[in-house]
Amino acid sequence: MDAQSYNATLADLRTVRDNIKKTQTALAKLEAERDKRIAQLATHDKAKAERIAPAAGLSLAEVVARAPELAPQSLAADATPAPEPAEADQPAGAPHIEPRPHVPQPTAPPTGPTGETPQAPAAPAAPTAPVALATEEGEPRTLPSIPEGGTGDAWCAHMPGLASTRPSFTQQARSTVFLDTDIGVLVHRQQTHHLDLGSRSAADILTAVFHTIPEGVERIYITAGDPWHRDADRHPYLRDAVAAWLNAPTPGWRTDTGRGRDRMAGHFVHARNPVGRYQRESGDSHVEIRSVREWFDTDGDDPATIRDAFVLLWQALRRHWSDAVIMGSPSQTGRDLWTRTIPARGQHSDGYPVLSEELRGLLHATAGQGRNELLTPPRVPETLPQLVEYDRTFAYAKHTWKSPVGTPRRITGRQFAAWSDKEQARALYGCGHWHIRATVPDTWDHVGLLPAPAPSYRAWHYPATPGTTFTTWAGGPELHTALTNPLTPWKIEVLAGILWDDGKPLDDWAKKLKEAWSNLSAQAHFQQDPQQSRAAHLASRAVRAILLYGIGSFAQRPRMVTGTTPRTQERDVPPDAEIIGFDDDTITWQKPTGFSRDPNAHPEWAAAIWSGARAALLTQRHRADDTYAGALHAAPGTVIAFRTDALYLTQPQAWPYHQQPGDYLKKGHLAGPLAAPTSEEDLLTLRDVGRAALTPASTTAGA
Known part of the structure; x- marks a missing residue:
């Protein structure tokens, strides 16, 4: 760039800056006008937040925050959930299900996702003695605790008839192609094709791919181009652009509703790694369009190199699992491979039971990542x-050698205090989750050691100011560190806890993945061919993703169901739904649906x-x-x-x-x-x- 071009571009940049300021000012005025009108509506004696929310494009909680007098008796305040990158299984017949984290509300029984028969567990009791930590940044965020008495004891149980068991079927591989939508290069097996992708819409991609591969494919990995961002400048958020791309008309195709053992259904809206699932209207073809960045970051790698990486990945996994199949995402693959390490005989051959919904809810609310x-x-x-x-x-991979198994035991603060020092140390070093009151030593001059709830949704911070006392939940390894750190032991008071037996449910799975990772890393280091070296490196990153996202999939957060309602039927938007987008014709919303009956949760x-x-x-x-x-x-x-x-x-x-x-x-x-x-x-x-x-x-x- 010469000096003249530099100065011209600099002038253009100033213009963009000024336009941004003008737009931000206009937006602030519109938001102020919206809030003013909400306040006006709230003065009406029959005003209802569930009517006002869709009209304002806000969630029920956001409307109530602006007009507290509209709060219904049963409304529990909750912050807007943040997007969750990991994808979870979705039930057939329930399109538009997207897993998103949601703070469990222990005061009401969770409901099952749309498309599943709701279970009828005993209604959880309200949590006692909520944990709070006041901070300078905002209002304290409360954490639930275990109720006293028999109600709390009942939480420490398993879901009847729900357990992780070894599968009795062989996973089927899917015909897969790799497509660079920037340059229109498609790699299918050992063949390379050049496609005309038109506008790079989902319809154009499906048409071009199925014209080139008439026998059909079941999975299209996008290696470059991010076609779902093609109209990003027309939408305020990337997620809106992705949703518009996924839901655009696809003549001859419709949104897939799932089939057979594969319960994945509907599109998965994610700002950077979405999944489009389509089915021919004739019903004879099902195909996914996915981003390969779910597996690893690419750096200009061509589709052939990425194809080679998946081949090397499959070969590495097959050395440890004779029936290994690479599924659509690392989390799906990791969980499927883990189920195939569940013992066929002996201890745990009958599976690993799933915790009660109440205890899972407690863990989701009190155990950060x-x-x-x-x-x-x-x-x-x-x-x-x-x-x-x-x-x-x-x-x-360093921390999978020991995990909780067996029926959890509830430990009260009185019980813990009655134990000997040796028994307390053994418990804190074991597999437990502890409700504690911690105090930072007066002489402390280093970083914080224990997570404490920060005001914003699912946020954590680490108090380090000397003399600070706070109440929180923490895992055994962190408590052990706080008590035995090389500087100064912290003062910890155990208020309650959950304790499991020590087991190794993940050890075999993780050892196999670590060996696959080690072998692929060695190939990347010693391989003389640059393309094969790069492919081996990418394959090693994919193994890392399988373990990383496989562990994340065990967390199985409560779900968000996404749906659409015509603007003409605005009253039909569920009252507890959050409006996440709208256009001239439809309103797009999402609502929490609690936990599914996931046997691998x-x-x-x-x-x-x-x-x-x-x-x-x-x-x-x-x-x-x-x-x-x-x-x-x-x-x-x-x-x-x-x-x-x-x-x-x-x-x-x-x-x-x-x-x-x-x-x-x-x-x-x-x-x-x-x-x-x-x-x-x-x-x-x-x-x-x-x-x-x-x-x-x-x-x-x-x-």
Whole structure:
């Protein structure tokens, strides 16, 4: 770019900036006008929030927040759920089901998803002594606790007739093609085709692919192009653009409603990795359009290389599972492979029972996932000498060797206090989930150790101010770390807990995946052919995704059902639905439907692994090297951020790295002085520059 072009583009950028400001001002005025009209409507003596919500394009809770006098007696306040990237099984006959996290409301019995027969469990009792932590950022968020007496004891049970069992059928493979919609290149088996994709609509893609492959395909992986974003500039949010693309007319096709053992049905709306499911109107063809980025990040890889990666992945899995089949997503594949490791005889051959809905709801509300925290000035210096990124390789695979099994036991605070020190230590080191009151030591000068509920929906933060006392829930690994950390033990009072027997339901599954990952990583390192080396690397990343998202799928969060209602029938929008979009003809909404009868729902396993991973970010022993790694082994004030499996520090560390799961890999290093990041965007920008600045010789391909 020459100087003239530079100055012209700079002038254009200023114009865009001014237009953005004008649009934001106009939007603020419209929102103020909307809220004013809601307030006017609320003065009517027969005004109802369920009538006003669809007219305003808001959820019931959002209308009530603006006009509290409209709150019905039974309304429980709830924040807007955040999108959940993992896909879950969906019942046949219930199109438009999208799994989204939802805070369980223990005061009412959950209902089954549309299309399933609702179960009739005993209605859970209201939780007692809700946990709250007041913060400067907003109102405290409450966490449920176990009710006293027999009601709470009844929570510690299993769902009758629902258990994870070994499948008695062979999973069927699907004919798959790989399509780059940017350049119209399609790879089918060993053949490459060039297609005219027209406008890149779903209809154009289906027409072109089935014209080229007349015998038909069942899965189309989009390797590049993101066609669902083609009209992104016409919609306020990416998710709206994706929904419009998925639901656009497809002559000769309709939304798939599922078939046979495959209960996946309807489109899956996700901002970046959506799934379109279509069925010929004649009913003789079913096909999915999916993003390959569900499996791994691509970097300009051509469809042939990605096809080779899936071939290598299948070969690696077949060495451990003779009936292994690659399914549509890593989570589906991981869960299917796990069911095939359930013992056919002996202990647990009758399966792993699913917890009661009440206990699953408690775990969903009180057990967070990865730690994501940015420390900003004055907790860290305003100017950093450098920024070093350490990422734990294949981290979750390190924490699958022990998991909860058996009937959970409820432990009261009085019971725990009556135990000996040895019994207490054994319980906290075992498989448990604990309701506690924690106090930060008066001399503490490092990062926080335990998650506490932050005001926003499903958010967590980590109190570190000396003398702070807070009440929360935490897993055994984190409590063990708080009590035995290398600096100063924290004061912990156990109020209640849930304790399981120690078992190994995931150990065989994880060992096989770790071996597949190790073999593929070695192929990527030693393979002389660049394309095959890259394919092996992508395949190793896919194995990582199978384990990572497989663990996430055990959490099986309560579901959101998405539906549409004609604008002319606005009154038919469910009263507890949230409006997520509308046009001249239809209103699109979503509503929570509670838990499905998923036989593979085990949030206790996911919670235990996540707790172990968060604890390992703080301290982790390397027995072979007789040393420790983690945030607590870096100097106070040098920890800048936690990001799921990664640490960002201002000083390099001599932590051992042997390319094993859980090892800390130095992944980025940016020399300073640098302004301390004050937002996630700032951190990610510095991360990317730091990764680019780190020489390839100082990293390891197996990460």
